[in-house]
Amino acid sequence: MAKTIIDKNDYLTIDREGLDFVNIAITTTNIDSKNLDDINRVFKDVFTLKNLSKNKQIHSNIVNKVDRQNIGQIIDGDAIITNEKNVPLLILTADCVPVILVDTVNKAVGLVHAGWRGTYGKICSETLKSMKESYNTKPENVVAIIGPSIGSCCYEVSYDLVEKFSALLPNVDEKIYDIRDNKYYLDLWEINIQILKEFGVLKSNIINMNICTSCNCDRFFSYRKHDKTSKRIGTFIEIK
Numbered sequence: 065m066a067k068t069i070i071d072k073n074d075y076l077t078i079d080r081e082g083l084d085f086v087n088i089a090i091t092t093t094n095i096d097s098k099n100l101d102d103i104n105r106v107f108k109d110v111f112t113l114k115n116l117s118k119n120k121q122i123h124s125n126i127v128n129k130v131d132r133q134n135i136g137q138i139i140d141g142d143a144i145i146t147n148e149k150n151v152p153l154l155i156l157t158a159d160c161v162p163v164i165l166v167d168t169v170n171k172a173v174g175l176v177h178a179g180w181r182g183t184y185g186k187i188c189s190e191t192l193k194s195m196k197e198s199y200n201t202k203p204e205n206v207v208a209i210i211g212p213s214i215g216s217c218c219y220e221v222s223y224d225l226v227e228k229f230s231a232l233l234p235n236v237d238e239k240i241y242d243i244r245d246n247k248y249y250l251d252l253w254e255i256n257i258q259i260l261k262e263f264g265v266l267k268s269n270i271i272n273m274n275i276c277t278s279c280n281c282d283r284f285f286s287y288r289k290h291d292k293t294s295k296r297i298g299t300f301i302e303i304k
């Protein structure tokens with residue numbers, strides 16, 4: 065793990081210049097982030113939980129904006145943005161890719177739930193578009209963090225899916241899939257990185273935690289490895 069990642073046992077957090085105005089947490093298997101009792105126990109002194117805001121996730125590319133009027137409202141969508149202080153956002157995943165977006169200049173944040181469907185719908189750039197419209201976010205000021213999720217080491221997919229993504233990103237030099245023993249493995253990390261870069265996020269501002277949930281299923285929930293578990297990794301962010 066990169067040294068910017070700090071392991072607090074119940075969750076990981078990030079220490080990086082420019083991110084001092086936010087609190088970030090990505091939970092381990094010590095807690096199920098779908099469970100409010102677990103959240104309250106671990107985060108009562110970390111986040112302003114009375115304002116916790118999340119989506120009803122539906123594998124879409126819908127981005128919801130949280131402002132003073134709709135704090136805590138739960139509606140369909142797979143990304144969530146805010147520039148309100150003391151309003152923690154939460155995205156739930158288990159193998160799908162959680163992406164954290166931080167506008168370090170205009171002080172706005174976004175969380176993205178990017179499974180293959182959301183990734184295919186370019187939900188990362190949809191979220192950056194919403195942040196641009198709402199907060200005048202410039203991509204060159206954005207730090208993006210790719211959290212624990214299934215890596216190309218383990219994410220076996222059909223050839224159809226490989227074809228679909230190759231058509232989506234025809235001009236990419238980096239490998240977005242692997243072939244091993246005649247099986248196809250998709251690289252959702254690299255695909256989301258390419259989508260972020262295409263929108264103008266700087267490579268030096270993209271932090272891939274490089275943690276595969278399937279390889280590290282002792283510490284992170286994996287839908288595939290844990291037999292379709294209902295438990296989830298929580299990715300939290302709050303502007304202090």
Ligand SMILES: [Zn+2]
Nearest residue numbers: 217218276279
């Ligand atoms: Zn793996």
